[in-house]
Amino acid sequence: MSASSEVPAAFRNAAGNPGPIALVREGIADILSRRRLVRYLVQADVHKRGADTVLGNIWWVLDPLLQMLVYVVFVTIIRVTTQPDYPLFVFSAILPWKWFSASVTDATTSIVSQDQLIKQIQFPKIVLPVAAATAGIVSFAFGTVALGLLMLAFSDRITPWLLFIPLIAVVQFVFTLAVSFLVAAGNVFFRDLGNVVGHLLRLWWFLSPGLYSLASLDQLKIFRDNPALKTIANANPFAILFESYRTVIYGTAGAPPSGPPNMQLLAILLVASLVFLAFTTMVFKRLEPNFAKVI
């Protein structure tokens, strides 16, 4: 089996730790050499979710639409917005957010749920959060089907700028992966991290310009008095991502999209996410040898 195996034919394990760059390099090698395992895990995940419900895949399309409906009803009742075509406005944020929150939630338990296997087989544990984050892409893809249906109702806002969605999604994926590594490894050592993550995600959603626009924050007195708050709000990765998705899906209040998203901001976010990803890969690989002992 030597010629056909993805695992090395010999190893030497000694006490001590490799340096940060070696750790990141190992992490990348782990993922690349075990692409097929990631694919199987994603397939298994998709299969389970699809097979468990009567509506099957239709459910995946309906889910973000129903969530949108909840927010539209809620916002209409408390009358906080004057955005025209509000359903599309809020959907452009729900679509990416569902992907992110589902991926991070799944990644949190991705390691601890495989405790039996981790104690029995040597395999790179990093594939588990990678699979969790990747499986989220599938639900995002179904979400775009829902977006397509919704856009039929707002057909005047359909423009070629929609083709920028995959580009923004790539930036989001890098950021999601980085967060996934951190929560997956953290949950091994702190089993109540899942609760904390759930609440942090909810807080993050409401603090990000999903239900409202980033510009509308300027009307708040607290933002006028504290310019620092404005800077923080602008630096939120999901402020950049939501605004980017909204620019290409919805456009501006009065008009359909007339241009690409802010490419400069997206580029900065991409670079920052890659640096963050390298950091969390290092943290993950540093903690990985302890998983089998702690789990």
Next chain:
Amino acid sequence: MPLLRRPPKLGPDRDEGFAIGATDLGVRYDLRFTRKTTIRSSIGQMLGRGRAEHFWALRHLGLQVRRGESLAVIGPNGAGKSTLLQVLAGIIRPSEGAVEVVGHVSGLLTLGAGFDKELTGRDNILLGGAFLGLDDAVTRELLPSIIDYAELGEFIDAPLRTYSSGMRARLGFAIATSVDPDILLLDEVLATGDANFREKSKARVIEIVSAAKAVVLVTHDMNWVTEYCNRAILIERGELIMEGEPADVVDLHRTHTEEARQRTVEEAEKAGLDPRIVRVR
């Protein structure tokens, strides 16, 4: 983990027959993290209630296994036998010393876990192959023989959760041994399944040993040790007590077990308990 792509250079004692070498092996468990810790409890510890506690599951252990050898690891419960296998499999990195392994390692250390309860037996074999790092084509090639060996019949296309524990154990054993490893690690697997499958798994292990592959196995079945292993080690409280001929090591283990039992009985008598109850346990 520093995994080498090429086999390490063969030293004076690392000739063609070298399979496993461990020097001054030590594995330390940090007790702060071994119980399911929470952020809440950790903050409590940081505030000074707990101190860094640790426990050596293995210490100062040296070991060599050559190709064609079948090494039995025996000892009382909690002696560190399973930890040793986990280190040899590369699952746990030593806290002290080093371990070197030349050859592909396979071993389901405790069988019956399966891979994914919701997937069918067939999908589990493919997923298992991917976890073990087998090439897809190889796994598909092995598929019929694994299904046949595990005696699953129609159940191969049913979800794993519908399997009996014996069926799961058979499937696990079939996957673990199908890969034809250079080094096979087994933990208490000979006792699984019915008598028929026990015989079959014994035959398979003997086949692997005779094919000049190394086997390290943890077992409480002393007959197996004296009959099929050509060397044995006794581990107690994480330390290597004896290494040698299986019969001699088994004798010492029996003596120690009897002494330990006597001590338990005496302590129970001192504490005023009925020793018969202790003996039964």
